[in-house]
Amino acid sequence: MPTLGVNIDHIATIRQARRGTEPDPVAAAVIAELAGADGITVHLREDRRHIQERDVRLLRQTVRTRLNLEMAATPEMVAIALDVKPDYITLVPERREEITTEGGLNVKAQCDRLGKFVHQLQGAGIPVSLFVDAETDQIQASARTGAKFVELHTGTYANAKNEEELKQELAVLTKGGALAIELGIRLNSGHGLTYWNTRAIAQIAGMEELNIGHSIISRAVLVGLDRAVREMKDLINS
Numbered sequence: 001m002p003t004l005g006v007n008i009d010h011i012a013t014i015r016q017a018r019r020g021t022e023p024d025p026v027a028a029a030v031i032a033e034l035a036g037a038d039g040i041t042v043h044l045r046e047d048r049r050h051i052q053e054r055d056v057r058l059l060r061q062t063v064r065t066r067l068n069l070e071m072a073a074t075p076e077m078v079a080i081a082l083d084v085k086p087d088y089i090t091l092v093p094e095r096r097e098e099i100t101t102e103g104g105l106n107v108k109a110q111c112d113r114l115g116k117f118v119h120q121l122q123g124a125g126i127p128v129s130l131f132v133d134a135e136t137d138q139i140q141a142s143a144r145t146g147a148k149f150v151e152l153h154t155g156t157y158a159n160a161k162n163e164e165e166l167k168q169e170l171a172v173l174t175k176g177g178a179l180a181i182e183l184g185i186r187l188n189s190g191h192g193l194t195y196w197n198t199r200a201i202a203q204i205a206g207m208e209e210l211n212i213g214h215s216i217i218s219r220a221v222l223v224g225l226d227r228a229v230r231e232m233k234d235l236i237n238s
């Protein structure tokens with residue numbers, strides 16, 4: 001069964017709404033690890049809309065499991081990564097205007113450029129994963145870059161409108177996963193996974209890690225609200 005990487009970007013999104021200090025993603029990472037997370041994932045976006053460089057540097061010191069740094073393939077981000085040295089890096093596409101990551105990298109169109117980043121990062125001892133759609137040509141191109149992992153983008157599967165679409169997308173991911181394994185690439189998946197759609201993805205042969213954030217943090221807000229309100233009432237009444 002795959003391991004679970006908990007993406008804590010969404011904790012930082014709440015903090016950045018007030019540009020304040022809470023909730024602190026570093027504290028969230030500790031709680032996630034104590035609850036059994038096998039890894040912590042953060043996406044340091046170029047526009048710094050949620051996770052900040054400060055978070056990544058502190059997490060490097062505090063995370064006891066694995067720190068997965070998601071980032072765009074740019075010289076600025078590579079310099080940060082080489083300095084921080086996360087346990088692994090996931091290269092992802094970024095568009096400033098997007099609300100969240102909308103699809104996988106076009107590795108086929110930028111095989112040489114991405115290959116250079118992969119070579120530089122893996123040469124420094126940091127395994128690289130490429131966030132890709134489960135398409136044959138993208139997975140084949142990923143293999144040509146020398147990246148050790150791919151992370152299959154599960155967003156289209158997560159957005160399926162009915163059972164038939166869900167089945168179709170699951171078949172696409174299963175086929176893509178099999179191709180990655182056949183080509184000797186290790187397999188992760190993530191994006192949009194929830195308490196309802198994750199099990200089937202966890203059962204794909206060779207799946208090593210699922211990176212899940214939004215659904216876990218959304219649930220945490222709801223299951224934690226009762227206690228938070230009670231604590232404030234107690235404080236007021238004390």
Ligand SMILES: CC(=O)[C@@H](O)[C@H](O)COP(=O)(O)O
Pocket residue numbers: 007009043045070092099100101131190191213
């Ligand atoms: C690459 C990916 O699927 C996730 O990391 C996702 O992008 C989380 O970051 P955002 O919440 O900024 O989209």
Ligand SMILES: NCC(=O)COP(=O)(O)O
Pocket residue numbers: 007041151189190191192193211212213214215
């Ligand atoms: N790479 C996917 C990830 O880290 C989490 O995505 P989401 O669960 O927040 O959609």
